[in-house]
Amino acid sequence: MFRKLSAKYFEPISMWIIILGIVSLCQPWVLFLHVYGFLIIIIGLIGFIFFSHIKPLPEDVEEE
Amino acid sequence: MTATAATVRRGLSDLAIRNMFVIPTIVFLILINIFPLFYSLILSFADYSAVSAKPPDWIGIQNYRELLRDPHVWESLYITLKYVIISVSGQLVVGFGVALLLNRSIPGKGTITTLLLLPMMMSMAIVGLFWKLLYSPSWGIINYLLGLQNFVWISNADVALLAIAITDIWMWSPFVMLLSLAGLSAIPKHLYEAAAIDRASRWFTFRRITLPLVTPLLLIAVIFRTMEAFKTFDLAFIMTGGGPGTATELIAIKLYNMAFPQWQTGKSCALAYILLIMIIGISNIYIKYLNKAKER
Structure with a gap:
């Protein structure tokens, strides 16, 4: 179940967190977002590295 | 034996x-x-200057905290993002466009391809120096060809970044072209024949056959060019030195200024790590999409 959730939700969410972090870090409008942008990237990156290593089981892939 | x-x-x-x-x-x-x-x-976690006799003093995340609250670093990151977007999208459009033109039987195709690859083989320093001459307001050939009398490119804060991006596009579009050409030449001809039999429009053929099959190679080109564009130093440093003012102070130039003229070694290491984490994040996303495109 966790493997399925990881591949379907957690991994894509981590990717979007990385994108959000990069945009936050480089955007020129809100200082608060810039200050925490780097932290957001790190959280997303750790999440992405963790969840992308959890592969769905072969039977789950077949079901899909 | x-x-x-x-x-x-x-x-x-x-x-x-x-x-x-x-x-x-x-x-x-x-x-x-x-x-x-x-x-x-x-x-990066220490208060340290390479020219000082003092040993590194552990200060935790203070360097990172100061850097992320520094308005100049913030500005440099914004300038870098603008530069990456202009430069990489320009290279993608020009490189892929030229590859589409070259992906047909034309006389002297090999020679043309080789000649188009020449900019990529040149030294960044040389390219920067001669584009600086081409952009010269009084006798540069670009103003002459575009009919812009004494238009200032490099010393104009509004267009200096664009001028550097154009130079980068000129230099690295051949790289995208080369990868796109490899992808285009690998597409089986029978797919186009089947599309022609079904009376598919040229746009439909491009969207449904050409683009999906070239995407993995295009993504590889985008990964490499994005990483390089984020790290751009030599071209911008030779052409403008980060000026006028701070208009073209890319994050790599900011890093250099912090590391050497100012000798803030600890802080510059922290900035380098911020840049590294950003590049790792972007590369991970691209690689994920690359694998997805390959599976398709």
């Missing part, structure tokens, strides 16, 4: 190869790559 003769003929044993080639390479790699990487990571 005896065992001894076989050993002599075979030359070095596995153990000798390990001792003579593998171990020195690993040691060299550790000394040149791994050690500086970890040493700079430690220094």
